[in-house]
Amino acid sequence: MEQNFFQKVYEVARQIPYGKVTSYGAIARAIGSARSARMVGWAMNNCPDDVPAHRVLNRAGVLTGKMHFDGTNLMQQLLESEGIEVSGNQVVDFKKHFWQPPIQ
């Protein structure tokens, strides 16, 4: 299988700058499948180590995938280490840290 979809997801996810975050929908739109936001999250389930999955959140800025990380608070700590404030499972000033991936 080509797995082109996954490759595109990873390619976009890798472009997320340090200290920035984006949403599944934004990535889905960037790869031309705006309605495949769920698939983006599914792709993250197989995320390679070189893909900063902790910078990918849902539209509300909530760490929906935090449970998929080894540590219960690993995702939050990674974000905080990049200068992003996290309250509980939600990012503070999400829009401020939001990064729009380039539409291909």
Added chain:
DNA sequence: TGAGTGACTGTAA
């Protein structure tokens, strides 16, 4: 081959 599922999103009530 068909039905079920998911790290989501947007609109409706």
Added chain:
DNA sequence: CTTACAGCCACTC
């Protein structure tokens, strides 16, 4: 304002 529902695509069983 908050809560619910339906749509969506790709993948697994």
